[in-house]
Amino acid sequence: MQKRLLLVEDEPNITQAIGYLLAREGWNVDTHPDGGSAYNAVLAKKPDVLVLDVMLPNKTGFEVLAEVRKNADFKDLPILMLTALGQKKDREKAEGLGATEYMIKPFSNAVLISTLEQLYIETRQHSLLNHPS
Amino acid sequence: MLSFNLLVIICILYTCLMFCIAFWADRRAERGKLNWLKSPWVYTLSLSVYCTAWTFYGAVGYAVRSGAEFVVIYLGPSLIMIGWWWSLRRILIIAKAQRATSIADLISSRYGKSSILAALITIIAVIGTTPYIALQLQSITQSLWVFSQVESGVYTEQESSWIALGIAIGLSLFTVLFGTRSIDINERHHGVIMAIALEALVKIIALLAVGIFVVWGISDGPQDIMAQIISSEIIDKEQSLSRWSVLIVLSACAFLTLPRMFQVLIVENSDIKHLYTASWAFPTYVMLMSLFVIPIAVVGLKYLPSGSNPDMFVLTIPLAFEQHGLAILSFLGGFSAATSMIVIASIALSTMVSNHLVMPIWLQMQSERAVVSGDVRKMLLFSRRIAIFTIIFFGYLYLKISGGSEALSSMGLIAFVGVVQFLPAIIGGLLWRGATRVGAILGATIGFIIWGYTLFLPSFGLGIGFDDILMSQGPWGIGWLRPQGLLGVSGIDPLVHAVVFSLLFNSCAFIFGSLISFPSPIERVQAAQFVNLSTRLKSSLAWSEVLDKGEELLAMTQRTMGAQGAQSLFRAAAHHQGKEGYIPDITPEFLELLERELSGYLGSAMAHAMLVKLIGGGEVSVDDLMAAANEAAQLVEYSSQLELKSEELHKTAGLLKDANQKLKVLSEQKDEFLAHISHELRTPMTSIMSFSAILRAEAEEGTLDESTLTKFSTIINDEAERMTRLLGGLLDLSRLQNTEISATKEDIDLVELLEQAISYNYNERVDHELTIHIDNNDIGEKLYSNKDQLFQVFLNIISNAQKYCDAKHPRLKISAQRADDEYIYVDFIDNGTGIAIQDQAQIFEKFTQLKHKNPRSGAGLGLNICKHIMQNLGGDIAYLPAQDGAAFRIKIPRKS
Known part of the structure; x- marks a missing residue:
């Protein structure tokens, strides 16, 4: 089974870098460049892991995060906030809104990959425990 | 022999x-070289x-008919001029303070800026003139006729009427050309x-030349002439x-109230x-004018x-006496006298007609928006030009129609x-x-009606029913209504009769009307200003504070005064309040x-009406009125120094508050900016x-x-350049802020520099190409400044x-003046949409980037850098509100 990831990011170069990187690790990466319609993309793709930028056109990543968490279907969805906002208050805000992880740009490729793997495995285990098939 | 054609x-x-x-004088004035154009001479x-x-x-002719009486026409004005400090000066001060554009404007302004009164006065003035x-x-035409007789019948009487028409058209053209170049009454x-x-x-x-010729050329000097006078x-x-006595008073009064005299005097x-x-x-001038009148008459x-x-x-x-040179000079003198009267009178009347008759009707027909968007200026100039033609054509x-001669000779006094x-x-x-x-x-x-009935209409004679029977027995045989014997008074001179009765009834009606009516609040405020020469009772009482109409007001003012005048007025006012911008x-x-x-352009009644139309209000409240009354009562004890001090304190407190507020905002902006910069660098x-x-x-x-290598390394390079640009901007800013760069200056061709800037490769991603247009009307400027x-x-x-610029087809117009x-x-x-009014004040601040704009575009430093550069160069940059889109005005000193 493929690991499916949705990346919401408006900088095309960063999207390209992450897409390239994760494809090599066997991820199936969908990308979405806009904050306003990001929630609908999540509904449509139902990814295993969601990566959210914060400074997005039309809606901030924080708003998208709150929107996604409001839906009970996604209460266990692992969400990584990947942003250039480095202040403590931003991290606290993300955690308050229910982000699973918070990572500051620029990131190390290796750390990004391992964090995502970690998140994926944890969810798999979690869902297996809760819903043994 | 003197040829008639030569005369023409x-x-x-x-x-x-x-x-x-x-x-030539207009050109000089335009260049600001007024010097002796403003001379008292x-x-x-x-x-x-x-x-x-x-x-x-x-x-x-007057002297031949009535002897020395003609002097009264000069005595009245001389008395007014000699005693100017108690009548003329007062009117002048008030008229200037009220920016009166005409006699009608001054009067309507005194009586609560009444449009009806202004229109009435205008109509009377037009009929009288x-x-x-x-x-x-x-x-x-008569003087030309006299000349044509020398050559015996160069043209017929029929043709003389065409000559009059030609002269009327020529004078209209002159007046329109030089009298309606600008609508501002302050631009003289x-x-x-x-x-x-x-x-x-x-x-x-x-x-004087004719007089000297008569005394020394024809007669044998003063003694001879005196002898001739005594025997004549x-x-x-x-x-x-x-x-x-009546005529002296009359000419003195007319000197003050004739529209053309108001024009030149005030x-x-x-x-x-x-x-x-x-x-x-x-x-002295009028004394010289009258010096040789009797000798000429006698000779x-x-x-x-x-x-x-x-x-x-x-x-x-x-x-x-075959003195043809002298005759031509004399003809030119008469020609000058006639043309100067027509030109000035038609300028004065056209101002009144356009301000008090045409504009009120026009305003009635317009919605509130039109006050802002309609081109008032064009409308005013147009109506003035038409009025000039119409008035002269009426003449x-x-x-x-009147056939001239007899009916006209007494017209001056009428x-x-x-x-x-x-x-x-x-x-x-005033009193x-x-x-x-x-x-x-x-x-x-009432005065006007009596004047018409007793003097003006009878001057037409039979043509309009003022026949002998009416004149001698009164209308319907009612004796005491005889045009020249009202109330049974008879045996006095018709002119004296008309003056006494019209002014008597006029004054009585004026006093009676004033006593039975109650002045409106604005009238009270204006009355206080006129009677007490007081500027303390501000007519600002009539206005209440309006918050959001600034831009519309500016737009309206621009349409009336022209862009430059309006902008500098608003800017100066903003500056006075300690604010930036327009x-x-x-x-x-x-x-x-x-x-x-605005009164200087439109007359007070119109200016008031236009402001009322745009912002409402314009009436004085009871509280304000009480305040006005109190103030008037305390005028004596009033200490203007105290007022000044408290105003100063008030201003200082305001400035401190502003500064504090600014600091607070600045500190918040600094944090925001640092976060923004770090985000911009991290991306x-x-x-x-x-x-x-x-x-x-x-x-x-x-x-x-190979291809992946090229692709990725290109991205790396692009992104590194992006960072470099951002850092460059930051460095520019700090350098500009911390040091006064001694810029090396050189001669610059403005158009060339603008074209270089336009053709520069901006390397930006844009949805639509921006069309840039240089309006090179007045742009051929050479500058001395720092090119880079x-x-x-x-x-x-x-x-x-x-x-x-968010327009569908973005266009940028560049113009210089x-x-x-x-x-x-x-x-x-x-x-485009331009910048919202609440944002205009801060766009030149550092770290400002308007929230709703594309976050990708930059660090919000560009305009701040521009401001610093321009200030270093001794100029400035400002946002120009009330234009079609976003508008920036760069002010550049022409010399170092």
Whole structure:
């Protein structure tokens, strides 16, 4: 089974870098460049892991995060906030809104990959425990 | 032999000379070289429009008919000038404070800016002046006729009417050309006044020359002339004391109330001190004008064939003695007298007609929006031009219909009596706070009717039913309604009768109307200003604070005063309040100032009505009225120093509060900016780090192919450049802030530099191409400044337009104009939405980036850098509100 990831990011170069990187690790990466319609993309793709930028056109990543968490279907969805906002208050805000992880740009490729793997495995285990098939 | 054609050529040449002089003076004034254009001598000479053809030619005729009585026409004005400090000065001060554009404007302004009163006065003035203009046209055709007789019948009487029409059209053109160049009453008609002053000189020289010829050329000097006078019939003419006194008062009053006199005395006055000079120079002028009148009359009677028209002696005596040069000079004198009256009177009347008749009707037909968007300026100029043509044409028509001669010869005095009907309203308004609008309207109307009935209409004679039976028995046989014997008073001179009755009923109606009516609040405030010469009782009481109309007000003002005037007015007001930019707080004080400025263009009634239409209100509340009353009562104890101090304190406190607020905002902005900068730096850094790590990993694994390498390294390079640009901007900013760069300056061709900036490759992603248009009207400017820095500013503004102009087909218009000798303005105006008014104040602050804009576009430093650069270069940059889109004005000093 493929690991499916949705990346919401408006900088095309960063999207390209992450897409390239994760494809090599066997991820199936969908990308979405806009904050306003990001929630609908999540509904449509139902990814295993969601990566959210914060400074997005039309809606901030924080708003998208709150929107996604409001839906009970996604209460266990692992969400990584990947942003250039480095202040403590931003991290606290993300955690308050229910982000699973918070990572500051620029990131190390290796750390990004391992964090995502970690998140994926944890969810798999979690869902297996809760819903043994 | 003197050829008639030669005379016509001289006449045309003389007119051309006047055109040239007017043109030259206007050009000088435009360049600000006023020097002696503002001299008290020019002012004094311009006052001589009082001496029309009626006095130039007619005084001699008058003397032949009534002896020395003609002097009264000069005595009245002389008395006014000599005693100027208690009447004229007062009117001048008030008229200036109220920015009065005409006599109608001044009166309506006193009575609560009443449009009805202004319209009434305008109509009376037009009716009273039309025959007077006809009289001038007649005098020109008559004098030409006299010349044509020398060559015996060059043209018929029929043709003389065409000549009159030609002259009327020529004068209309002159007046339109030089009288309606600008609508601002404060920008005086230098060209016209200069021409009038010159004509005044021609007048006096001509009359003196004829006089000297008569005394020393024909007679044997003064003693001989005295002997002739004593033996002539003129000396025996009976003089009536009542006529003398009434006529002196009449001419004195008319001097103040004639529309053309108001124009030269008040409107065209540039300095109140000029009255000093005029107070003795003008009486001297009219004294010289009257010096040789009786000698000319006596000599004319003695030497010319009996039955010669004495009104033309000034011309016929030189002709009879074959002094053709002198005759031409004399003709030009009369021509000058006639044309100067027509030109000034039609300017004065056209201002009144457009401000008080046309504009109110126009405003009635417009919605509130049109006040902002309609081109008031064009409308005003257009209506003024049409009015000038119409008024002069009316004069011509009157001449043609009335058939001239007899009906016209007494027209001068009749017109005097007509305009004197304004006097009770003026004098009462200046001296009596209780005078009201109702009283003024009532008085002027009744005076006007009586004037028409007793003097004006009878002057037409039979044509309109004023036949002998009506004159001798009254209408329907009612004796006490006889036009020249009202209330059964008979046996007095018709003119004295008309003056006494019209003014008596006028004044009574004025007082009665004032007593029974209650003045409106605005009237009270205006009354206080007029009667007490007080500026403490502000008419700003009429306005309440309006918050959000600044931009619309500016737009409206621009449409009326023109862009430059309006902008500098608003800017100065904003600056006075300690604010940046072009939109001051719309305080009552500001509205009052604006109303007064607009009055200079539109008249007070219209200016008030337009502001009311736009922002509502304009009435005085009961509280304000109480305050006004209290203030008036305490005027004596009033300490203006105290007021000044407290105002100062108030201002300082305001400044401190502002500064504190600014600091707070700045500190917040600083945090926001740092976060923003760090975000902006991290974003490209992310791509660089990520791709370089990928490249390294692939290189280690040996899986790297050529095309991926090229692709990724290109991205890395692009992102590194992006960071460099950002850092460059930051460095520029800190360098500009911390040091005064001693910029090396050089000669710059503005157009060339702009074109370089336009053709620069901006390398921005834009949805639509921006069309840039240089409006090179006035742009051929050479500058002396720092080329690189100016280039940087132009680049910034153009690239901003490229990034932010949200129109479907974005366009940027660049234009330049000379602000004054020191600065030029370069305006960049695009066709997008522009910047919201609440944001305009902060766009030049550091770290500002308007929230709703594309976050990708930059660090919000561009405009701040521009501001620093321009200030370093001794200029400035500002946002220009109320344009079609975002608009920036760069002010550049022309010299170092």
